[in-house]
Amino acid sequence: GAGVSQSPSNKVTEKGKDVELRCDPISGHTALYWYRQSLGQGLEFLIYFQGNSAPDKSGLPSDRFSAERTGGSVSTLTIQRTQQEDSAVYLCASSIRTSGGYEQYFGPGTRLTVT
Amino acid sequence: EDQVTQSPEALRLQEGESSSLNCSYTVSGLRGLFWYRQDPGKGPEFLFTLYSAGEEKEKERLKATLTKKESFLHITAPKPEDSATYLCAVQADYKLSFGAGTTVTVRA
Numbered sequence: 001g002a003g004v005s006q007s008p009s010n011k012v013t014e015k016g017k018d019v020e021l022r023c024d025p026i027s028g029h030t031a032l033y034w035y036r037q038s039l040g041q042g043l044e045f046l047i048y049f050q051g052n053s054a055p056d057k058s059g060l061p062s063d064r065f066s067a068e069r070t071g072g073s074v075s076t077l078t079i080q081r082t083q084q085e086d087s088a089v090y091l092c093a094s095s096i097r098t099s100g101g102y103e104q105y106f107g108p109g110t111r112l113t114v115t
Numbered sequence: 116e117d118q119v120t121q122s123p124e125a126l127r128l129q130e131g132e133s134s135s136l137n138c139s140y141t142v143s144g145l146r147g148l149f150w151y152r153q154d155p156g157k158g159p160e161f162l163f164t165l166y167s168a169g170e171e172k173e174k175e176r177l178k179a180t181l182t183k184k185e186s187f188l189h190i191t192a193p194k195p196e197d198s199a200t201y202l203c204a205v206q207a208d209y210k211l212s213f214g215a216g217t218t219v220t221v222r223a
Contacts, residue, residue: 035211041215106159108157
């Protein structure tokens with residue numbers, strides 16, 4: 001079946017511009033996550049959506065970052081007034097709860113470059 | 116705070132030369148330990164989930180084991196296509212806390 005898809009695959013933007021990154025999770029997966037992977041850094045949790053519950057935004061690095069999930073499916077991560085330190089690969093993952101935990105399946109990522 | 120440390124950072128192997136990767140962790144209330152493979156320019160690919168100490172899982176040339184403090188990923192008789200970065204992550208609630216990864220290069 002189809003995996004997690006993300007668009008665009010690459011995005012180059014000028015400092016100060018806003019960007020939107022999109023994630024389409026695996027059909028039927030109720031949980032959706034955004035992570036960030038910076039050069040030389042590990043994956044960093046950003047935000048988590050589960051069903052209709054309020055999202056966990058505890059990993060968002062600043063108030064320039066926001067995300068929404070419409071209809072329990074597609075999610076958009078928005079970065080306002082981008083800065084050079086926002087340059088990274090933004091990864092989306094989705095999961096369905098298994099008996100032991102949440103096995104997360106990742107998309108290919110969006111590589112964001114802020115010039 | 117959950118902590119995950121992977122070693123070594125990089126591993127260069129000859130084809131057929133078996134080795135092990137280490138993942139040490141501290142977490143309050145482990146729900147699962149995950150291994151992923153990541154190829155350059157791609158998202159992490161799920162390999163295994165381990166839930167309790169003593170558990171083992173295998174997939175082709177890979178075998179993952181778990182103790183109360185660490186996990187090992189054993190690569191038996193690796194091939195060049197096993198070259199990748201291997202990521203370990205722990206889950207206490209729902210989010211994953213990742214280690215920095217071990218980059219494995221297998222030479223023919």
